[in-house]
Amino acid sequence: MRPGANSVALALGFLLVAAACARAQSAPAGACKVNTPQGVKPEASPAADTTTGIRITVTGADGKPVQRKRFYLLERSAQASSAGAPAAPRREDFLQGASPQLREWLARHDCDTLYCPEYEAGYAEAVKTVPEFKKAYDDGLRRYGSDRLALQWLTVNFPLKQVRTEYYRRKKAWLEEAARRAGKVSSVMTDEKGVAFFTGVRPRAYFVSNLAPLEGGPLWDCQVAPGPPIPKQLHSVTVEMSAAK
Amino acid sequence: MKRRTTQLATLLLLTAAAAFLHFQQISSAAPEPQRRRAPSRQRRRTAAPRVDYSRFSHRTAEHRRESCDSCHKSPTANWSRARAKDAAFPDVTDYPGHSSCLGCHRQQFFSGARPVICTVCHTAVSPRADARFPFQNPDAAFDASPKKRRRPDSDFTNEFPHDRHQDVMARAVPSDILNSTPLFMRAGFAPRRQTASKPVDSCSICHVTYQPLGDSKDEYATKPPGELPTNELRLEAYWLKKGTLKSTPTSHASCFNCHWQEGGERPTSNDCAGCHKLKPAGDEPAALVPPSPAPKRDSDTDHPSVKAVTDPEVFALFADRRVARYRHEVSAHEGVGCTACHVSITASGSLNANTMYVPIQTCASSNCHGATRPPKNIIFREVDQRRKPDGAGYQCAKCHVNYGKDQTPRSHSGLFPAPAK
Numbered sequence A: 001m002r003p004g005a006n007s008v009a010l011a012l013g014f015l016l017v018a019a020a021c022a023r024a025q026s027a028p029a030g031a032c033k034v035n036t037p038q039g040v041k042p043e044a045s046p047a048a049d050t051t052t053g054i055r056i057t058v059t060g061a062d063g064k065p066v067q068r069k070r071f072y073l074l075e076r077s078a079q080a081s082s083a084g085a086p087a088a089p090r091r092e093d094f095l096q097g098a099s100p101q102l103r104e105w106l107a108r109h110d111c112d113t114l115y116c117p118e119y120e121a122g123y124a125e126a127v128k129t130v131p132e133f134k135k136a137y138d139d140g141l142r143r144y145g146s147d148r149l150a151l152q153w154l155t156v157n158f159p160l161k162q163v164r165t166e167y168y169r170r171k172k173a174w175l176e177e178a179a180r181r182a183g184k185v186s187s188v189m190t191d192e193k194g195v196a197f198f199t200g201v202r203p204r205a206y207f208v209s210n211l212a213p214l215e216g217g218p219l220w221d222c223q224v225a226p227g228p229p230i231p232k233q234l235h236s237v238t239v240e241m242s243a244a245k
Numbered sequence B: 001m002k003r004r005t006t007q008l009a010t011l012l013l014l015t016a017a018a019a020f021l022h023f024q025q026i027s028s029a030a031p032e033p034q035r036r037r038a039p040s041r042q043r044r045r046t047a048a049p050r051v052d053y054s055r056f057s058h059r060t061a062e063h064r065r066e067s068c069d070s071c072h073k074s075p076t077a078n079w080s081r082a083r084a085k086d087a088a089f090p091d092v093t094d095y096p097g098h099s100s101c102l103g104c105h106r107q108q109f110f111s112g113a114r115p116v117i118c119t120v121c122h123t124a125v126s127p128r129a130d131a132r133f134p135f136q137n138p139d140a141a142f143d144a145s146p147k148k149r150r151r152p153d154s155d156f157t158n159e160f161p162h163d164r165h166q167d168v169m170a171r172a173v174p175s176d177i178l179n180s181t182p183l184f185m186r187a188g189f190a191p192r193r194q195t196a197s198k199p200v201d202s203c204s205i206c207h208v209t210y211q212p213l214g215d216s217k218d219e220y221a222t223k224p225p226g227e228l229p230t231n232e233l234r235l236e237a238y239w240l241k242k243g244t245l246k247s248t249p250t251s252h253a254s255c256f257n258c259h260w261q262e263g264g265e266r267p268t269s270n271d272c273a274g275c276h277k278l279k280p281a282g283d284e285p286a287a288l289v290p291p292s293p294a295p296k297r298d299s300d301t302d303h304p305s306v307k308a309v310t311d312p313e314v315f316a317l318f319a320d321r322r323v324a325r326y327r328h329e330v331s332a333h334e335g336v337g338c339t340a341c342h343v344s345i346t347a348s349g350s351l352n353a354n355t356m357y358v359p360i361q362t363c364a365s366s367n368c369h370g371a372t373r374p375p376k377n378i379i380f381r382e383v384d385q386r387r388k389p390d391g392a393g394y395q396c397a398k399c400h401v402n403y404g405k406d407q408t409p410r411s412h413s414g415l416f417p418a419p420a421k
Helices: A003-025 A100-107 A120-129 A131-144 A147-152 A161-181 B002-029 B032-047 B061-065 B099-109 B116-120 B139-143 B146-150 B162-167 B175-179 B253-259 B304-308 B312-319 B331-336 B378-387
Strands: A031-035 A052-059 A070-074 A184-189 A195-201 A206-209 A221-224 A237-242 B156-158 B276-278
Touching: A031 A221, A052 A070, A052 A206, A070 A161, A070 A195, A100 A120, A100 A131, A120 A131, A120 A147, A131 A147, A161 A184, A184 A195, A184 B162, A221 A237, B099 B116, B139 B146
Parallel strands: A052 A237
Antiparallel strands: A031 A237, A052 A195, A070 A184, A070 A206, A206 A221, B156 B276
16 A cells, blocks of 8 residues: 555544544533522431432423433443443434435434334324335235224334334443443433432432433533432432523 | 870971961061052152142243243234224234143043043033133133132233333434424414313323213212211312223233234234243232232222222222322323322333332422412321321321321321421
C-alpha cells in the first residue's frame, strides 16, 4: 500500500470513530432538579434498615409528560460508565426492507415495537394502505378463515420480523448491558403523567437515567441522594427531569 | 444274648434318633428361603408407593421427562367448536389422545373390567361410553364440572413478566417530536362532556373494569335489601358496588394474538412451559384433605352482595384484597392511573404479591386522603375515632370490611399522630 493510501485509510478510520463517538454523545443532556416535598419533615430517628422512595417526573421539550419510558436507578453515573461503549441501536437501522408506506405509518406512531396499545385500533385501516399489513392480513385470513382473527392476530403474520421486535430486542440487550455497567439498582416505567416511583430504596447517593436517549430527545443522568423517609409519603425526594426547549 | 439284644435296641434307637434329627433338619431347612423371601416381599410391597391412577399429575417424574407437546397438540381439532363463533381462536381445548398414554400405561388401560385410569378423563368407565369431563380450557364448562370439585387447583402457576410486556409498548419518540408533525383533527360542535382525564393505560389491554357502573344510576352490584345503615362517621354498611373490581385474563386469547406458534413471539403457543411453571412439590393439590381454615381476609366472601361476582378469577383476586371496598371506577381513581398506586408493577419481573400491593402512602399522601381537616380527611377521622374514649369499638369502613374490626395498625396510626392538645 502506498503512503498516501495509508494516510487516507487512517483519516477515514479516524472519521468513522469520531462519527461513532459523536453519535453516542449527540444526545442533549436532560435537565435535573432535585427537591424534597415541601412542608414536610423527615422521620426524626429512622431505623438502620429503613428504606424510602424516589419519585421522578419527566417532561419533554414541549412541556408534556414523557410517557411509558423506562428509567434506571444506578449506583454510578450513566454518562461516566458509558465511556468506550457502543452506541445505542437506532430504530432506523431496523427498517431495512420496509415499504415507504410502512415507514410513514410507523413515523406517525411512537412505539418501540408493533405491540403498542394504540396500534390495534388502526389495523383495519392499515391493512388497506400498508403492503406489509395487507400481506399479514391475507395470510391470517387464509390460515384462520376469519376476518376477526386475521385482524387481531395481524402481528403474528407480519412479514418483517426485524421491524416487529428486533429493535426492541437489541435495545433491551444494550440497555441491560449499560445498566450493569452503571450498577443497576432497579428500574421503573413512567406512567401516562410521566411519573414513576423507585420504592424500597436505602437513603444514599444514586443516579437516575434513561440510559439510552429518546430518539431525538435528551439523555438524563441525574444525581440524587434521598433522605430518610417522610411520614405519609412514599418518597422522600423528587427528581424533576425536563428537556431543553 | 440279653446283652446283645440291649446293644441292638440301643443301636436302633440311636439310628432312629439320628434319622429323625436328619429329617427334622431337612424339613426345617427346606422352607427357610421361603420364610426369608416372604417378609422381604412384604417389605417391598409396603415400600413401593401406591399409585392412584385416577389422578393425573404433571409432576410425576416420568411425565416431567416428556415435552408438553408430546401429549398436548396445538391447536386441537375442536378449537373452532370450543368457543362461540365470534370468540373462537386456535387453542388447546381438548385432552390428549389415548396414544399419548398407551406407551407407558398399557397395563393400566387393560386392567380389569373398569380400569381406574379411564376416570382421569371419562365420566363413566365402559367400552361403550366415551363421554368425558370438560377439558380445563375453556374454563367455564370445566369450572362447573365435578372434576373441578375433585381437583380444584392446577399443577401450574403462570409466569408473566409485567416489565417486559410494558417495555414492548414503550414509546420510541418523545411527544414533542411526534406532535410537531401536522395532523388533521376531527372537528365537531357537540358539547364536550365534563369528565375527569382518563389516561390511556397499557394495563387496560388485559385488565378491564368488571361489572362497570358506566352511565347507570344503580351503583350497587346487586340491589340491597333496603336503605343501608351508616356508622358514626356516616359511612354506609358494606354492599358491593359496581366498578369495584378489575378483570384478569383467563384464557389464551390475550396471549396467542402475539405468541401464536406460526410466526409469533417466543414463548410460542406450543411451548406451554414457557409460561406455565410447575408448582413446587409441597403445593400438590390434595383434594381429599379438607382445606385448612383460610387466613383472615378483608373481603367478606360470604356477604350476600358478593354473589354478584360470578367470574372465579375475579372472585379469587377479590378474596385476596387487603382493601375490599376500594373502587377502581371512581373518576378520581381513574384519573391517577394504575401505576400511581400499584407502584411496584413496572419494576416487577413476574407475577407476585408485590404487583398487587398498594402502599397506604399512595392514598394517605396529603393530596388525596391525607389531610387532617375536611374534606379529604377520612382516614384521619377513622383513626382518630378509635382514640376517643368511647371509640374503641368503632369499625373502620371507608376502605375495609373485616380488617376494619381489628386494632389500628401502626402503619396507619403512625401516619396520623394524635393532635396536640
